[in-house]
Amino acid sequence: MASLLEAIEIKRKMLFEFENAPYYCMDADVSSPSARGAQTLVRLKMRNMLTNAVFEKTFKAGEKFKEPDMVTVPASYLYSDGDGSHFLDQESFETLTLTEGMVGNALDFLVEGAMLQLHKYNGNPIGLTLPQFVELDVVETEPATRGDSSSGSSAKPAKLETGLEIRVPLFMKVGEKVKVSTETRDFAGRA
The missing domain is CATH 2.40.50.140 (Nucleic acid-binding proteins)
Structure with a gap:
């Protein structure tokens, strides 16, 4: 069972699950009320890791979130075709396919055999991280x-x-x- 995170524990660069999707916290702002009995609120600027949509949302400090089933695996770029871009998972040696939306402008830097990090959510590829150079x-x-x-x-x-x-x-x-x-x-x- 995945552990639960309270909204007040979520910090910048952390991952959490909200509405059955993985999110990346871009910024967190805690506001403590001055009135007695009022609730502490946490405003999160977050990116949906599936759609790349960015938005801000306010949560009560005690709201709970699951940690997403996210892993990062080394992969090498194979080729791109009408179905998407194909990568070889260097751990399981299976071929994984990312859609054009998941790859974005990364193809500007990818040649056959290029090594990178692939993100998997619940076992399915959702995106990638290129090396710095x-x-x-x-x-x-x-x-x-x-x-x-x-x-x-x-x-x-x-x-x-x-x-x-x-x-x-x-x-x-x-x-x-x-x-x-x-x-x-x-x-x-x-x-």
Whole structure:
């Protein structure tokens, strides 16, 4: 049996179950009343882990929530097709499929074999977490010309193997690997 959490115990970055769905607490604010006998209230900013919807809701301090049956497993990206994106669970070696909505813009960073963390709720995949940085090949960029750096711009556009376009330093060439931040979508260094 899953343990129960009281609303007042829920803190930022915690997971809890509400109305049969897993939620991630983005922010928690406790307001204690000044009147005697009044109830302490907890205002939570929360994200539904199934739909990614974000909203705020106020609960009484004593309301109870179950801990969700959530696990994170290592997985590798296989391919995408009309059915969704397919991943190999590195623990059970089963193929798991995520819909386009669950994957979001993560495909901009995924090449075959890329390792990531897959989230499962009640045994079913619901989302993923990318590593902080990924290494991708430059497939298209202008060659640097002498005197480019004098114009004040020290970056040029480059297209990567996944189709993602970023700005890279002038010295980067087609075929080189770059390190890209999955959070900011920016060049983070040579790989």
